[in-house]
Amino acid sequence: MSKRVAMVFGHGVEELELIAPADVLRRAGCEVLWVTWEETRELVTRGGFTLFAHQSLAELDMAQIDLLVLPGGPGVMAARKRPDVWALLADYATTGKPLAAICAAPLLLHDAGLLAGRRFACHGSCHAELPAALKEERVVVDGTLITSRGAGTALEFGLALVEQMCGDEMRREIELAIEI
Numbered sequence: 001m002s003k004r005v006a007m008v009f010g011h012g013v014e015e016l017e018l019i020a021p022a023d024v025l026r027r028a029g030c031e032v033l034w035v036t037w038e039e040t041r042e043l044v045t046r047g048g049f050t051l052f053a054h055q056s057l058a059e060l061d062m063a064q065i066d067l068l069v070l071p072g073g074p075g076v077m078a079a080r081k082r083p084d085v086w087a088l089l090a091d092y093a094t095t096g097k098p099l100a101a102i103c104a105a106p107l108l109l110h111d112a113g114l115l116a117g118r119r120f121a122c123h124g125s126c127h128a129e130l131p132a133a134l135k136e137e138r139v140v141v142d143g144t145l146i147t148s149r150g151a152g153t154a155l156e157f158g159l160a161l162v163e164q165m166c167g168d169e170m171r172r173e174i175e176l177a178i179e180i
Contacts, residue, residue: 014045100164
């Protein structure tokens with residue numbers, strides 16, 4: 001059975017932080033679900049592209065998910081006001097399964113109380129609020145927590161997720177296939 005990945009986001013998601021990780025995870029054989037906290041499944045990205053989520057946050061069965069990924073972008077700021085997102089993260093964290101966030105999305109992990117004592121990276125615009133972030137690291141893996149800085153590190157982030165879910169050999173296969 002393939003690994004199931006939920007990528008949770010809303011309007012204003014950063015395209016590269018959604019598409020690059022989703023692409024390499026699918027190449028690795030993972031099932032990738034796009035899940036939204038918005039009232040509609042038709043979403044507009046940071047760059048103005050329209051895309052469609054597979055399901056809503058309310059429909060997500062967390063027991064069926066092996067990895068939860070939070071892409072960044074301006075939409076993260078709206079999510080910070082949503083108790084349902086905090087509850088999802090707090091509940092998911094109790095499973096011990098891998099959790100990943102890129103760009104501004106580590107702010108959501110912070111809001112849910114999940115960054116204390118952890119090593120993590122985030123976008124430079126978040127450093128004032130997250131001063132413990134590792135500012136020189138592009139991708140940080142701290143056990144089951146995987147974080148990254150932003151759109152420019154999205155492919156590396158995705159490959160780290162592949163390694164976490166499918167192993168080092170699969171990561172190398174994909175790197176070879178896409179000519180990294």
